[in-house]
Amino acid sequence: MKRSRRPSSQTLRVLGALMADPLEWRYGYELGVEVGLKSGSLYPILVRLADRELLEATWETGAPAGRPPRHLYRLTSSGREYASEHASETASAPLRRGLPQLRGAG
Amino acid sequence: MRSAIRSIPAEAGQDRAARALALAVRGLPGERADWGAAMSAELAGVRGARARWSFSLGCARTAAGMRVRAAVLARDRGATGLRASVMAAIAASVALALYGPLRYPGLRTGASGLAFAAFLAIMLAYGVAALSLSRGNAPAATIARRCGVAGGLAVGGGWLLIFLPVSKAFFFVPLAVALVAPIVAAALAGHIGRDAGVGRAAALWSGLVGGLLVFVAYVTVTYTGDGRPYDAQTVRDFHASGARDLVTYAVSDDLGGALTMLVIIPVVALALGSLTSAPASATRHAQRRR
Numbered sequence: 001m002k003r004s005r006r007p008s009s010q011t012l013r014v015l016g017a018l019m020a021d022p023l024e025w026r027y028g029y030e031l032g033v034e035v036g037l038k039s040g041s042l043y044p045i046l047v048r049l050a051d052r053e054l055l056e057a058t059w060e061t062g063a064p065a066g067r068p069p070r071h072l073y074r075l076t077s078s079g080r081e082y083a084s085e086h087a088s089e090t091a092s093a094p095l096r097r098g099l100p101q102l103r104g105a106g
Numbered sequence: 107m108r109s110a111i112r113s114i115p116a117e118a119g120q121d122r123a124a125r126a127l128a129l130a131v132r133g134l135p136g137e138r139a140d141w142g143a144a145m146s147a148e149l150a151g152v153r154g155a156r157a158r159w160s161f162s163l164g165c166a167r168t169a170a171g172m173r174v175r176a177a178v179l180a181r182d183r184g185a186t187g188l189r190a191s192v193m194a195a196i197a198a199s200v201a202l203a204l205y206g207p208l209r210y211p212g213l214r215t216g217a218s219g220l221a222f223a224a225f226l227a228i229m230l231a232y233g234v235a236a237l238s239l240s241r242g243n244a245p246a247a248t249i250a251r252r253c254g255v256a257g258g259l260a261v262g263g264g265w266l267l268i269f270l271p272v273s274k275a276f277f278f279v280p281l282a283v284a285l286v287a288p289i290v291a292a293a294l295a296g297h298i299g300r301d302a303g304v305g306r307a308a309a310l311w312s313g314l315v316g317g318l319l320v321f322v323a324y325v326t327v328t329y330t331g332d333g334r335p336y337d338a339q340t341v342r343d344f345h346a347s348g349a350r351d352l353v354t355y356a357v358s359d360d361l362g363g364a365l366t367m368l369v370i371i372p373v374v375a376l377a378l379g380s381l382t383s384a385p386a387s388a389t390r391h392a393q394r395r396r
Binding site: 027028029038039040041042043044047057067068069070071 | 138140141143144145146147148150151152160161162163164165167168171172
């Protein structure tokens with residue numbers, strides 16, 4: 001049985017960003033920039049969400065030559081339910097935006 | 107660290123941030139390997155040296171966390187007796203470190219708090235390393251443990267003969283034993299296991315066992331003799347230090363030495379063992395091909 005504990009404010013920010021367009025696949029770095037989390041905070045959150053089957057990941061297809069295919073993430077149906085349960089907290093979680101420095105995110 | 111990063115084979119267009127991340131995610135546990143590849147691939151889309159380093163180091167921290175978690179939570183463990191012995195030695199080391207300030211109140215200073223925090227961090231690293239190395243019951247893991255423990259006993263014995271107040275007539279013999287033992291352990295394990303990784307694991311086991319053996323024995327002897335013998339140099343250093351009393355000074359000095367050895371012994375063992383495990387493994391491969 002999975003424990004249902006209150007997610008951290010950082011997790012809430014990630015959930016909120018993923019719920020903005022729940023069916024869209026997102027890149028990790030892009031997501032981190034959007035919610036203002038560095039990779040050292042973002043990836044442990046993504047790993048935990050994936051371990052709890054709240055997040056699904058897939059490899060990008062058709063990556064341009066010279067660049068390795070990247071991981072894409074989006075919430076599973078359980079993840080969307082979970083995010084909805086915490087929607088009010090998600091809305092109040094502080095959001096920091098970083099400076100986007102992406103290349104070839106398409 | 108710089109040399110380690112430089113030593114990673116550079117793929118076309120790879121900068122040092124990418125190399126550092128490749129080093130950090132190399133050999134992640136099977137169930138986490140995809141995450142390592144995902145973080146490396148994501149770095150390819152990050153622009154700007156500063157942003158790339160920030161991303162790379164954050165991912166390296168995440169990878170380190172994954173390793174620690176995998177080591178602590180792993181279920182496929184062998185070497186129950188060895189693991190229990192190492193954990194008991196860690197517990198004994200912590201108990202000895204806590205006992206010092208109780209027996210010698212002069213040790214309770216601001217600096218001792220920092221030293222104790224550093225000591226706890228080192229003990230944590232020992233515990234995680236022992237848990238990580240005790241994963242698996244495959245023959246390779248068993249070879250690494252056996253060679254490593256034998257090497258560790260020799261390493262610890264050698265360093266103890268150097269440090270303890272016994273005859274220094276044959277100083278170079280125990281020093282040679284302490285330095286050569288991890289090399290032999292790693293080379294032997296690498297040769298038998300036909301894998302440089304087995305040799306490195308044996309070298310690290312040597313360092314862990316040797317480090318704990320030296321710390322527990324040396325600190326016990328220090329407490330038993332109140333830091334004796336007080337030679338002329340110790341007395342001169344005591345007068346220059348402004349410490350409260352000679353006993354506290356001598357014990358504090360010995361504890362500092364023991365703490366330093368807890369770091370030096372495994373680092374030296376791993377470094378020396380790594381140098382020899384790869385050639386030994388390669389030799390075995392070559393012999394098998396003939």
